[in-house]
Amino acid sequence: xxxxxxxxxxxxxxxxxxxxxxxxxxxxxxxxxxxxxxxxxxxxxxxxxxxxxxxxxxxxxxxxxxxxxxxxxxxxxxxxxxxxxxxxxxxxxxxxxxxxxxxxxxxxxxxxxxxxxxxxxxxxxxxxxxxxxxxxxxxxxxxxxxxxxxxxxxxxxxxxxxxxxxxxxxxxxxxxxxxxxxxxxxxxxxxxxxxxxxxxxxxxxxxxxxxxxxxxxxxxxxxxxxxxxxxxxxxxxxxxxxxxxxxxxxxxxxxxxxxxxxxxxx
Amino acid sequence: xxxxxxxxxxxxxxxxxxxxxxxxxxxxxxxxxxxxxxxxxxxxxxxxxxxxxxxxxxxxxxxxxxxxxxxxxxxxxxxxxxxxxxxxxxxxxxxxxxxxxxxxxxxxxxxxxxxxxxxxxxxxxxxxxxxxxxxxxxxxxxxxxxxxxxxxxxxxxxxxxxxxxxxxxxxxxxxxxxxxxxxxxxxxxxxxxxxxxxxxxxxxxxxxxxxxxxxxxxxxxxxxxxxxxxxxxxxxxxxxxxxxxxxxxxxxxxxxxxxxxxxxxx
Numbered sequence: 099x100x101x102x103x104x105x106x107x108x109x110x111x112x113x114x115x116x117x118x119x120x121x122x123x124x125x126x127x128x129x130x131x132x133x134x135x136x137x138x139x140x141x142x143x144x145x146x147x148x149x150x151x152x153x154x155x156x157x158x159x160x161x162x163x164x165x166x167x168x169x170x171x172x173x174x175x176x177x178x179x180x181x182x183x184x185x186x187x188x189x190x191x192x193x194x195x196x197x198x199x200x201x202x203x204x205x206x207x208x209x210x211x212x213x214x215x216x217x218x219x220x221x222x223x224x225x226x227x228x229x230x231x232x233x234x235x236x237x238x239x240x241x242x243x244x245x246x247x248x249x250x251x252x253x254x255x256x257x258x259x260x261x262x263x264x265x266x267x268x269x270x271x272x273x274x275x276x277x278x279x280x281x282x283x284x285x286x287x288x289x290x291x292x293x294x295x296x297x298x299x300x301x302x303x304x305x306x307x308x309x310x311x312x313x314x315x316x317x318x319x320x321x322x323x324x325x326x327x328x329x330x331x332x333x334x335x336x337x338x339x340x341x342x343x344x345x346x347x348x349x350x351x352x353x354x355x356x357x358x359x360x361x362x363x364x
Numbered sequence: 365x366x367x368x369x370x371x372x373x374x375x376x377x378x379x380x381x382x383x384x385x386x387x388x389x390x391x392x393x394x395x396x397x398x399x400x401x402x403x404x405x406x407x408x409x410x411x412x413x414x415x416x417x418x419x420x421x422x423x424x425x426x427x428x429x430x431x432x433x434x435x436x437x438x439x440x441x442x443x444x445x446x447x448x449x450x451x452x453x454x455x456x457x458x459x460x461x462x463x464x465x466x467x468x469x470x471x472x473x474x475x476x477x478x479x480x481x482x483x484x485x486x487x488x489x490x491x492x493x494x495x496x497x498x499x500x501x502x503x504x505x506x507x508x509x510x511x512x513x514x515x516x517x518x519x520x521x522x523x524x525x526x527x528x529x530x531x532x533x534x535x536x537x538x539x540x541x542x543x544x545x546x547x548x549x550x551x552x553x554x555x556x557x558x559x560x561x562x563x564x565x566x567x568x569x570x571x572x573x574x575x576x577x578x579x580x581x582x583x584x585x586x587x588x589x590x591x592x593x594x595x596x597x598x599x600x601x602x603x604x605x606x607x608x609x610x611x612x613x614x615x616x617x618x619x620x621x622x623x624x625x626x627x628x629x630x
Binding site: 301 | 573577586
């Protein structure tokens with residue numbers, strides 16, 4: 099469907115929250131995995147896909163990076179950054195058990211300790227926790243505000259997470275966007291001394307700031323790597339030409355800006 | 365205990381397999397998490413700990429990297445590399461269900477498809493799968509050869525994984541080792557243009573080969589990173605002095621050699 103966006107589900111997930119910010123009139127289709135979202139773009143079930151790329155505490159989302167590396171003709175069109183705010187929500191005033199995803203339980207450790215609930219039960223997603231709390235009169239959920247609203251739960255406490263926790267999402271499609279505040283590249287390097295140093299030298303020569311660099315294993319050859327970088331600025335042909343001299347492969351993955359609530363979509 | 369090694373359990377795990385290679389007469393104590401292993405060294409419950417650091421398909425083990433970064437006075441003393449070979453094992457000749465860990469099921473996708481079992485059931489570890497197969501007459505496990513032996517299972521097929529899959533483990537203690545074929549460093553860099561380039565330049569000047577570089581988020585400041593590197597050679601004071609000029613912090617994490625079955629222990 100040309101007018102649809104696939105996203106990493108389930109309904110009420112933080113990806114769902116991110117995709118509603120940019121959805122406009124488009125149809126939203128949840129998928130069970132990141133690879134499922136990416137495949138739905140390749141197979142033209144959806145024109146766009148929304149997936150998480152990085153969390154400020156946990157680091158890169160490897161499944162997203164690996165899909166960007168192994169699949170061609172996919173481009174990042176937009177970046178969406180949202181704070182991972184968790185709420186405590188329930189149908190009733192009284193409850194003694196709490197459902198949540200193990201990561202969310204970890205994130206709210208101090209809050210949970212202070213509240214001393216009888217039982218904290220890990221389940222497969224914060225959305226599933228909200229669903230369970232909607233049917234169990236003795237239970238609450240630690241979940242997103244969106245999941246609490248979807249399952250008609252009353253919110254007792256907001257922002258109960260211990261630390262600042264932000265996740266970045268990418269809107270991805272087959273359309274190459276060449277302008278934005280940032281761009282992404284993926285490259286591999288020769289297996290010789292100083293090769294990464296020489297690659298970074300090309301960015302320095304061109305006065306281009308790197309925002310981040312992540313390395314990931316090349317699954318085909320143990321202990322060899324590909325590199326994912328984000329830099330400030332647009333697609334830059336001169337940089338790409340220079341990089342092609344010092345890399346074994348280099349692939350442009352799109353230029354994009356950050357969505358903010360005040361923006362019109364692009 | 366001065367004569368004990370903690371390792372990432374449970375009994376029959378690949379960490380258990382790795383630690384038995386270097387255990388000699390020492391007492392082996394399984395721990396439930398990597399952080400549990402590391403804490404047991406800090407608190408002197410164990411004199412050494414064995415944890416996974418990197419897998420050739422999945423990349424770095426973030427919990428190990430973060431512990432090396434956040435905890436001081438821990439040093440890598442030895443590297444142990446083992447192939448993650450999986451076996452199909454059962455008590456009986458006939459079985460129609462198979463237990464395993466989700467990662468192991470993923471790793472044996474082609475084999476499982478060819479065998480067309482009635483049911484493949486994910487459980488929390490390959491060791492737990494072997495334990496279940498030892499009590500359920502209709503079940504087999506996909507597990508390590510060691511777990512199959514511990515739970516008295518008969519091995520039907522070996523090396524059933526689809527791809528070459530190797531995991532590296534580190535033996536860690538409070539003792540700083542300064543000689544070996546490789547060394548590890550962790551550093552942070554100034555938030556300015558070209559800073560990583562300048563750090564890598566110091567390795568290049570000293571003709572020191574980098575084997576790998578991984579970046580991980582500084583949890584305290586969103587979108588800032590620390591870097592973990594492994595290089596060829598011993599502790600090098602001149603390199604460390606040069607790095608201190610271009611980093612905001614640099615920490616030596618030990619020099620070490622790779623254990624092979626033919627070696628005496630060190």
